[in-house]
Amino acid sequence: MRESRLWFWHILSAVVILVLLGLHMGTMHLSELLHMIGIGSGDPVQSEQVFHRSQQAVYMIIYILLLGTGLFHGLYGLRSIFFELSLSRTLEKLIGGVLAVAGIALFVYGTYVAVLLFQTSGV
Amino acid sequence: MNKSATQDKAILKTVKFEILRYNPAGKESPHLENYSVPITKGMTVLDGLTWIKEHLDSSLSWRSSCRMGICGSCGMFINGLPRLACNNQIVHLHSDRVVVKPLPNYDIIRDLVPDLESLFNKHRSVKPYLIRQDASEQDKPTGEFFQSEQELLNYIQFAYCIKCGLCMAACPTVATSEEYAGPQSLTAGWRYISDTRDEGASERQDVLYSSHGVYRCHFAGACSQVCPKGVDPALAIQMAKRDAFMKGFGFGKARKASSVMSPVQDWTPRGDIPNAPEKTAGNTGSKSEP
Numbered sequence: 001m002r003e004s005r006l007w008f009w010h011i012l013s014a015v016v017i018l019v020l021l022g023l024h025m026g027t028m029h030l031s032e033l034l035h036m037i038g039i040g041s042g043d044p045v046q047s048e049q050v051f052h053r054s055q056q057a058v059y060m061i062i063y064i065l066l067l068g069t070g071l072f073h074g075l076y077g078l079r080s081i082f083f084e085l086s087l088s089r090t091l092e093k094l095i096g097g098v099l100a101v102a103g104i105a106l107f108v109y110g111t112y113v114a115v116l117l118f119q120t121s122g123v
Numbered sequence: 124m125n126k127s128a129t130q131d132k133a134i135l136k137t138v139k140f141e142i143l144r145y146n147p148a149g150k151e152s153p154h155l156e157n158y159s160v161p162i163t164k165g166m167t168v169l170d171g172l173t174w175i176k177e178h179l180d181s182s183l184s185w186r187s188s189c190r191m192g193i194c195g196s197c198g199m200f201i202n203g204l205p206r207l208a209c210n211n212q213i214v215h216l217h218s219d220r221v222v223v224k225p226l227p228n229y230d231i232i233r234d235l236v237p238d239l240e241s242l243f244n245k246h247r248s249v250k251p252y253l254i255r256q257d258a259s260e261q262d263k264p265t266g267e268f269f270q271s272e273q274e275l276l277n278y279i280q281f282a283y284c285i286k287c288g289l290c291m292a293a294c295p296t297v298a299t300s301e302e303y304a305g306p307q308s309l310t311a312g313w314r315y316i317s318d319t320r321d322e323g324a325s326e327r328q329d330v331l332y333s334s335h336g337v338y339r340c341h342f343a344g345a346c347s348q349v350c351p352k353g354v355d356p357a358l359a360i361q362m363a364k365r366d367a368f369m370k371g372f373g374f375g376k377a378r379k380a381s382s383v384m385s386p387v388q389d390w391t392p393r394g395d396i397p398n399a400p401e402k403t404a405g406n407t408g409s410k411s412e413p
Contacts, residue, residue, distance in 0.1 A: 001328055001332040001333075001367070003332055003333060003334050003336065003338055004332045004338075004367045004368075004371055005371065006338075007338045007364070007367075008368060008371055008372075080338075080339065083300070083302075083334055083335065083339065084296055084299045084300040084303065084339060085299060085300065086299065086300055086301045086302060092334070
């Protein structure tokens with residue numbers, strides 16, 4: 001069933017987001033703690049640090065994965081909210097289609113930026 | 124009348140009933156009307172309504188039948204919760220004010236009478252009956268389908284549903300989505316899918332796993348909280364989700380429907396048990412009654 005598959009991915013994306021957001025929180029907000037145990041250096045929000053991370057393949061993959069799972073999880077949740085508003089079937093299909101197209105477009109654009117940053121040698 | 128009976132009839136206190144009155148055919152909009160009701164020991168909300176109808180206002184309308192929490196007719200919104208009027212004693216509400224309204228999430232036919240058409244339509248949509256591939260066995264049964272005690276326990280609580288509709292009235296998703304199948308029908312669907320005698324899961328999944336099926340449940344649990352029969356619809360919905368997940372990822376073994384039991388041979392009836400009623404499921408070849 002299509003709805004079952006969408007829901008499985010919704011749940012699985014939530015698990016992936018939890019892990020990836022944990023990495024994000026660790027990198028961005030617990031940097032001093034990480035420095036104490038010898039991981040990373042400098043202020044993580046400085047532009048050279050941001051570019052440095054972006055030029056590492058592992059970070060590029062993490063960014064693309066977080067973008068994909070975050071978009072899917074969020075847009076499926078938004079679709080669920082619309083589906084609980086007693087809309088007509090036609091409008092439901094239209095909303096589903098618009099959200100799918102928007103999600104794919106944002107994913108392609110975000111992936112393009114992540115790959116571009118990965119290939120750039122800095123500013 | 125003995126002393127105990129006299130004490131039972133003693134008026135404990137007077138309680139104010141605030142009842143929502145509405146006649147869609149009339150011009151008045153829904154409004155609350157007040158009635159003072161002297162209550163006695165053991166008096167239920169339904170008894171209170173009956174007292175009002177007999178003594179104060181004969182035009183008051185509601186639906187009820189068995190008076191003992193079996194038929195599920197008298198579901199009402201009593202002091203902020205969907206409850207059966209016959210199943211709740213006034214003193215147990217711990218209030219001198221009893222506010223009675225028709226069940227939410229249904230149209231009102233009149234006063235406290237909800238239109239349960241949507242409930243029954245959704246109930247029908249999940250095909251709430253045993254579906255077998257061997258249709259001939261259903262038409263002309265030759266015996267009983269085998270089912271172990273554990274297999275029975277897996278679904279029996281869901282079979283206690285009396286279709287009172289309280290769970291649908293309590294559900295926050297039903298409140299916003301008319302299309303949502305709702306806890307009652309989803310539970311009924313799961314009750315038959317989890318019955319080992321059934322082979323109709325594929326015929327029910329279009330409703331259970333549709334975009335308005337189990338995945339719209341927010342797991343608020345209000346349905347389970349208000350069920351007067353102790354059914355846990357929220358559990359049934361979660362089990363249906365888990366089943367879809369397991370099947371979707373190929374976990375677990377596919378269930379084989381139970382087969383027709385061979386007739387029990389060479390049994391001797393106990394003398395202290397009355398004779399069984401006449402058989403309705405054909406002649407199984409078992410020993411005739413003494």
